[in-house]
Amino acid sequence: MRLLIAGGGGFRVPLIYRALLSGSFSGLVTGLVLYDVDLSRLAAVAAVLRSMPGGHSGRVPFECTTDPAAALDGAGMVFAAIRPGGTAGRVADEKVAQDLGLLGQETTGAGGISYALRTIPPMLDLARLMREHCPDAWLINFTNPAGMVTEALLPVLGQRVIGICDSAGGLVHRAARAAGVPLAGGRLDGVGYYGLNHLGWLYRLEPGGRDVLPDLLADAGALQRFEEGRLFPQPFLAELGMLPNEYLYYYYRRQEARAAMQGMAQTRGETIDSQQRELYPRLAAAGQEAYRLWEEARRSREEGYLAEARQDGGSRDEDDLAGGGYERVALAAMRALAGGGDAQLILNTCNTLPSSSGPAGQAPLPATADPTAARAAIPGLPADAVVEVPCMVTADGAVPLPQQAPAGTQLELLQRVKDVERLTVLAATTGNRAAALEAFARHPLVDSPERAALLLAGYEQAFPDLGKMWKGGAR
Template structure:
């Protein structure tokens, strides 16, 4: 059997990552056709990626037909897997998500706080349309969603679209496993972390190496401050001894936004004054990346892509496809329905959890109750996510305001309105649901 993979947002600078992963897995994941899909604004980029991808395929001697198109419906016909990695409004929209909150003394970040909410508002309606077309044109296909905020987007699709074969993925749990392996100086494949929580708000509850509980060793290493396990696009900050010893949970790098807010805001404002928003820095980086991609001598994913962040992207997305296709029943960390896995959260909520990956999708491994120190925070984050989804679907200003008000990085009733109003105006072209 041959497989067809469609990548929505194929002009992304990340696409060489997933192409590399699919090429490497051809012996077990027999992909014979890949179609890159983008919009008119991304036409030049997707064409460049396609040319690089075909050179990578030729270099590897792989039997894969790689094409690109702006016609999403024609691309979806007969697809087995549909990977979604879109950015509605591009990096210019991300710059607004970062700049406007910073102007009002709030953290401006693309998937957290006010900026993350606005990204969801722009994204969910578009991916709902994609899911509708997938259900119509390739109903047996699995949608692998990498679009941030991945957990919120995945819950919106699972609970409000007709297509239910949707799985959200994020590289943070994979990155944490590899970083923990480096911390303990053991092979990554020997490390297993019990995760509990939500996308970008997930904790490590236990760490095992070859079945041995090494949680305490990890905490001691963190306390020694000998190691930085943050991805390239997130600044490392030290965790205090009190935080590690009291919470007894392994934080992920995004937790600095919530538990070290003042220090992060200070650093963000300094970086903004010196270099502009992170989006503007990324824009410059992407220009240099695409200059590299255009070089006909380049026949592999360039090392410079690591500076863009998103480490292990191809590993996460492609390993998931491989396990579904081959019914591997291995364990991977994905975003999927709770269905009682965490009894403290709603049954139909989407959580980020270790799952057994089968041909019928992910089967979450029971976790139990959320540890007391973080139970309220995680429940609050889930309530906020539900409000974000509601506002994305309704286009109701009051729903949007409530989502802002409940977000832990805002929680100021006057600032919430000011920042919401400015962001709605800035993104008016990409928020048709709010025009009602």
């Protein structure tokens, strides 16, 4: 099978290639195409792949191109990890919000809306090209904000698009290890998780027939063994009765997060932008040292992830620093879609259940039940919305597994953020500026029409093409 990576000059692409060279993913693809709009970034990544240890036996041949049509011809699978505007765009996404005293984060809050508005149109262009050049290919979407981007692509690609992120699955596996019940073979049997991308909760951990989550939440020592357990006070987690995704730190501890970001010499985006501006030319010229330089930079970058939540000087776990997250989720999904055996993964996909499914742990709903509720993997959210839930992945696609209904507070937050996501998708796909303005105003981390107007004006100034996308130039 021929695999195309759109955004092939991306920093994490070598992780995918490394995973393809050994272990359970070896032999999965026969050829790799790296597509990017930036030839210099492609040259740097190619240098890293050529210098990767392990000799040439079993190597996956790869090629680089800036021609999207040529890249897509013959592709059986497409990974998309594009970043319009590059890392400089991320700097503006974060800084415009932070300069107004708001949370400055890439995918959460105002920065995530800005990122989506800029990213959805070129991703739609890619999806349309896929329909033309490789209509039977699957799109596995890494591009952030993954949930919104995936939802925007559903009208073009239908079930052949799946969004991935490693934070939810990583939480489940870290919690299982801390509880002493590591999940055998990556199976998610007995796992309850519901949410949206970067906004979800692990509410049940029952791999052996007994839910071990309550004991884990009551054990302060065990919680200190993994990232999410350290992010939140133990009494708070015990009262909540669930483990939040790490990005919920920005909601539950928003004042601390905002203050920590304001106190940093550079935003996360500025740090990454500076690192990559210096690193990429060195990689392209480094020859056999390119992989070593990249690996050092990667570990440094991983150490800085969510640094604003570790103001006590703590560091990330070695397992997290070693890599093996999102690329393994993507490759496991690809293998299942290619007929290599079923897989259970937490994915971003449509909230629609097969007609015979009912709520988690219950019999199928009777025919007289509310048909909307019967069709939703997460009750209370629209059945046609993209959500992040455990899925069974087969050669026919990803089928969400039914989850219990979120509690009132969680459901309210999910519904509100989903409304924001849908307004953002509407704005990006139709050029509706009023929808974009409402999305900013409705987001819980903005929550103000006045601030929303300042945000949108700030992003339009930072990204002139954004102002041009509104229908008729309306402001």
